[in-house]
Amino acid sequence: xxxxxxxxxxxxxSLAAAAGVVFHPNPVVSVLHLVAAMVGVSGxxxxxxxxxxxxxQILVYAGAVIILFLFVVMIFDLKTDGKNPFTYGLVTHYAKxxxxxxxxxxxxxxxxxxxxxxxxxxxxxxxxxxxxRNLAKVMFTDYMxxxxxxxxxxxxIPIGAVALSRVRGGTHAE
Amino acid sequence: xxxxxxxxxxxxxxxxxIFLLMVxxxxxxxxxxxxxxxxxxxxFGPNRVGPLGLTQLLADAVKFLFKExxxxxxxxxxxxxxxxxxxxxxxxxxxxxxxxxxxFTLDYDGQTYNFLFQSYQLGAxxxxxxxxxxLGAYALLFAGWGSGNKYSLMGALRASAQMISYELALGLSxxxxxxxxGTFSFSEMVSAQQGxxxxxxxxxxxxxxxxxxxxxFYQPLGFILFFAATFAETNRAPFDLPEAEAELVxxxxxxxGGLKMLMFYIGEYGHMMVAxxxxxxxxxxxxxxPFGSEFxxxxxxxxxxYSLVMHLVFMGKVLFFLWVFVWVRWTVPRFRYDQLxxxxxxxxxxxxLANTVATAVIVVLFNSVGx
Amino acid sequence: xxxxLSIEITxxxxxxxxxxxxxxxGVLLRKNIIVILMSVELMLNAVNLAFVTxxxxxxxxxxxxxxxxxxxxxxxxxxxxxxxxxxxxxNYKETNIRFFEHLKG
Numbered sequence: 001x002x003x004x005x006x007x008x009x010x011x012x013x014s015l016a017a018a019a020g021v022v023f024h025p026n027p028v029v030s031v032l033h034l035v036a037a038m039v040g041v042s043g044x045x046x047x048x049x050x051x052x053x054x055x056x057q058i059l060v061y062a063g064a065v066i067i068l069f070l071f072v073v074m075i076f077d078l079k080t081d082g083k084n085p086f087t088y089g090l091v092t093h094y095a096k097x098x099x100x101x102x103x104x105x106x107x108x109x110x111x112x113x114x115x116x117x118x119x120x121x122x123x124x125x126x127x128x129x130x131x132x133r134n135l136a137k138v139m140f141t142d143y144m145x146x147x148x149x150x151x152x153x154x155x156x157i158p159i160g161a162v163a164l165s166r167v168r169g170g171t172h173a174e
Numbered sequence: 175x176x177x178x179x180x181x182x183x184x185x186x187x188x189x190x191x192i193f194l195l196m197v198x199x200x201x202x203x204x205x206x207x208x209x210x211x212x213x214x215x216x217x218f219g220p221n222r223v224g225p226l227g228l229t230q231l232l233a234d235a236v237k238f239l240f241k242e243x244x245x246x247x248x249x250x251x252x253x254x255x256x257x258x259x260x261x262x263x264x265x266x267x268x269x270x271x272x273x274x275x276x277x278f279t280l281d282y283d284g285q286t287y288n289f290l291f292q293s294y295q296l297g298a299x300x301x302x303x304x305x306x307x308x309l310g311a312y313a314l315l316f317a318g319w320g321s322g323n324k325y326s327l328m329g330a331l332r333a334s335a336q337m338i339s340y341e342l343a344l345g346l347s348x349x350x351x352x353x354x355x356g357t358f359s360f361s362e363m364v365s366a367q368q369g370x371x372x373x374x375x376x377x378x379x380x381x382x383x384x385x386x387x388x389x390x391f392y393q394p395l396g397f398i399l400f401f402a403a404t405f406a407e408t409n410r411a412p413f414d415l416p417e418a419e420a421e422l423v424x425x426x427x428x429x430x431g432g433l434k435m436l437m438f439y440i441g442e443y444g445h446m447m448v449a450x451x452x453x454x455x456x457x458x459x460x461x462x463x464p465f466g467s468e469f470x471x472x473x474x475x476x477x478x479x480y481s482l483v484m485h486l487v488f489m490g491k492v493l494f495f496l497w498v499f500v501w502v503r504w505t506v507p508r509f510r511y512d513q514l515x516x517x518x519x520x521x522x523x524x525x526x527l528a529n530t531v532a533t534a535v536i537v538v539l540f541n542s543v544g545x
Numbered sequence: 546x547x548x549x550l551s552i553e554i555t556x557x558x559x560x561x562x563x564x565x566x567x568x569x570x571g572v573l574l575r576k577n578i579i580v581i582l583m584s585v586e587l588m589l590n591a592v593n594l595a596f597v598t599x600x601x602x603x604x605x606x607x608x609x610x611x612x613x614x615x616x617x618x619x620x621x622x623x624x625x626x627x628x629x630x631x632x633x634x635x636n637y638k639e640t641n642i643r644f645f646e647h648l649k650g
Contacts, residue, residue, distance in 0.1 A: 007556065011560045015560060015563055018563075018587050021567075021580070021583055022570055022575065022580075022587075027580055034583050034586065037564075037587060038590065048601045050600075050609055050612075051296060052298045053593075053609050057593075058305040059305040059308055060617070061619075062309060063305060063311070063341070064308070064338060064341075065586065065619065065620050069583060069623070069627065070315055071334070072627050073579060074327065076640070078577070078579070086575060096573040100573065103566055107565075107566065132297070135606060135609055138606050138607070139610050150617055150618070153621060154617065157624055158624070160628070161624045161625055161628040164625070165628045165632055
């Protein structure tokens, strides 16, 4: 019973906040909704027996990425996008809505009917497969190459970001 | 979580007691801060109300309660009121995950129950504490944006940029100690630090009797880095740029007064307490008493009382570090902002990386340091 | 259909799917470039949720590993995306996606 209540609370938080991100005209409020969505998803990870992933989610997303967004929005001092925060085209608008509707329909039909070809078990909630030790074992053996490539990416990305946004002559330029 | 009513009652009391412990330490710390600063600067400090000025805290509390409630007209109501509450949460959540003493057992109704001396235990407790304290930046940003004041906003942006920058150094300085103890759990880390200093050097076990088996002897550089980074994380001097009063009035809490200001204070001291408790747990053996703990365990009548005594040991270490925070604040002058960023990115981050690599090499070479 | 009184894999997948569609709607419909970047983060989160859900119900650790990779890459993507936005805003004072048509060579 308790797990059902917890699931609906976190699912409600994440979906309501996600809707807030997309539909609220003020970018600052959108960012705050995004934080709530991340915390909700992190809670869902906890209910899925992956507390470590949930914590990393909060640490990386809520603690760093979204603060970057908030920084940019606050420094730009963006006003709200007005009554109409959406783009309009003559034809493209309807094409986009149609595309979204089709995707929604596809996902719903797939979910409401059947997931074939998989053997789903109802797992023990305290199953140890997501312990950090097991994660590390798989990550540093099977996924070693991916891990190294990721390290390279994380080296290149800051260089790129700094190169893009740097002011000529640095902060002490005359 | 216990299934039986007795366990639920004890756990609830425990959680409340730990939260109140954190909140009630704040007035005492404020007193220590004011008297300590006076002592360092050769002044008297508050000494009129009560013995040694101790009841000054009560007078302050009454004053905070009866301040006029106001909100600047340019502010954003939700963010303005949410910020002080958000400032409290990370400290309280993080402090509750740290083991404050030895686990104890209680007998009730013919059965023996085991309890931990912490509000809740998580398998990856260290990640949890880091994650929760990284949310502290939101309180500052809410306060800065919600006040509708450019000095507040500048202070908030400075503060959160500083917190993000030093979080990197903080996390990396912890990697060394994580590798040595091979665990993310506080309890396992504390139990690994019991006994005299012992390690394996090229296949020969070495035991040094007169030193405790504490993390600081394995990670002195990591300790220094972590110690410096916690000052930046708590926005205390010498890293208190966000509140630099000569430049920014009072930083992100310029527009706050009365009880809301008090909540920011509790948040800041809560951060300090978490930082001190982490320093104690990682580098000074947690609640471990280097000498005589075996004797105490024999002499004391029950494991609960032993637990309480060990809790006093832990709090003694924590209070020492809290005093160091006060001491440094009134001794060291403030950095300039570019110096602060240079220190974080160009000095502490590379040194922390070097420390990580060196520790990895040593752990592989000696294979079983500290265990 | 499963009974509504227990949480099954479809519940999680529904949340994940709904979040993905919301993120997609944000990317396609909003005109503020920063909100579009945020919607991309939402979509990545929806995918992460699906990965962890399948990993949990298939008793497989790979779902969690991929999630960790996705989180790291999402952080990197956000950093570069925001750097680009900052540069464009500095030069043209504009975040409306419509404006970006002028950046065509």
